[in-house]
Amino acid sequence: MSPVTDRLKPALDAIGEAVDARFDRLLGVPEDARAPLYKAMRHAVLGGGKRMRPLLVVASCDLFNVDRERALRVALAIEAVHCYSLVHDDLPCMDDDDMRRGKPTVHKAYDEATAVLTGDSLFAVAFELLADEATHEDPFVRSELVLELARASGPAGMAGGQMMDIAAEKSRFDLPTTTRLQQLKTGALIGYSVEAGAIMGKVGAATRLKLKGYARDLGLAFQIADDLLDVEGDPEATGKALRKDAGAGKSTFVSLLGVERARSQAELLIDQAINHLQGFGAEADLLRAIARFAIERDH
Numbered sequence: 001m002s003p004v005t006d007r008l009k010p011a012l013d014a015i016g017e018a019v020d021a022r023f024d025r026l027l028g029v030p031e032d033a034r035a036p037l038y039k040a041m042r043h044a045v046l047g048g049g050k051r052m053r054p055l056l057v058v059a060s061c062d063l064f065n066v067d068r069e070r071a072l073r074v075a076l077a078i079e080a081v082h083c084y085s086l087v088h089d090d091l092p093c094m095d096d097d098d099m100r101r102g103k104p105t106v107h108k109a110y111d112e113a114t115a116v117l118t119g120d121s122l123f124a125v126a127f128e129l130l131a132d133e134a135t136h137e138d139p140f141v142r143s144e145l146v147l148e149l150a151r152a153s154g155p156a157g158m159a160g161g162q163m164m165d166i167a168a169e170k171s172r173f174d175l176p177t178t179t180r181l182q183q184l185k186t187g188a189l190i191g192y193s194v195e196a197g198a199i200m201g202k203v204g205a206a207t208r209l210k211l212k213g214y215a216r217d218l219g220l221a222f223q224i225a226d227d228l229l230d231v232e233g234d235p236e237a238t239g240k241a242l243r244k245d246a247g248a249g250k251s252t253f254v255s256l257l258g259v260e261r262a263r264s265q266a267e268l269l270i271d272q273a274i275n276h277l278q279g280f281g282a283e284a285d286l287l288r289a290i291a292r293f294a295i296e297r298d299h
Helices: 003-026 035-045 052-062 068-089 112-131 139-153 158-167 175-201 205-232 244-248 253-257 259-275 282-296
Strands: none
Touching: 003 035, 003 052, 003 068, 003 282, 035 068, 035 112, 052 068, 052 175, 052 205, 052 282, 068 112, 068 139, 068 158, 068 175, 112 139, 139 158, 139 175, 158 175, 175 205, 175 253, 205 253, 205 259, 205 282, 253 259, 259 282
16 A cells, blocks of 8 residues: 555545445435335445545535535535446446446446436436535535536536446547547546535635635546556456556547656646645645555546
């Protein structure tokens, strides 16, 4: 374990426990015909994943002294959207994966129809969480949280990036197009995770610009690290099938740049991300550690 991972592990463990506990309460299984849907939702969200996005939410909220329970509600909403996207990405009509986070994907553990409804339901739950007054007493803050998550997860964000990813199986993308794909597919939700703290803290445009810069560079570095893991990683550590992008003929940062240039680019991006946090003190140390962890992780 690297020194950065060692320092970050307590925070990762704590956010994982907090997210699981709240999903467990939120998704109690009813005693009626909806039970399989709730069980599938629990299968999708409980007990796995890095919880990077929830940790980013909490870390950014901590910059502005946002109440922890409120921050965790936003973190839960973002993780629900992220998990919905994984459930749908794993379907046979998309990436057709059998394993996710070291266990069978939802359509394998249940069936395809249940997996579709699981993703739909998690997406709805996310906006229910954000729109509730328990998240913030100011309706304008709640409205902005909803608006920005819709943008980050829809055709101008994550879903649009996934469409480009599907097109990448039939087209040879150059580096700018691949970068745009990943800024949408991966970067948009990471960006929202960081900006959510600024929305909750009601901070000004100049501070938001710094956080957007941090998130933009972090998101690209995170994806380059994923591409490197797809080539060099251990399936047992990652908990999913690897080397599928190469098999599908997709352009990735590694295929376009080579392993060493891709790694150097990721390190440069992380340095840039951390530089965006100049002006913040020790309260931003968790964001700095997350940035370093993004390219040192093994899963």
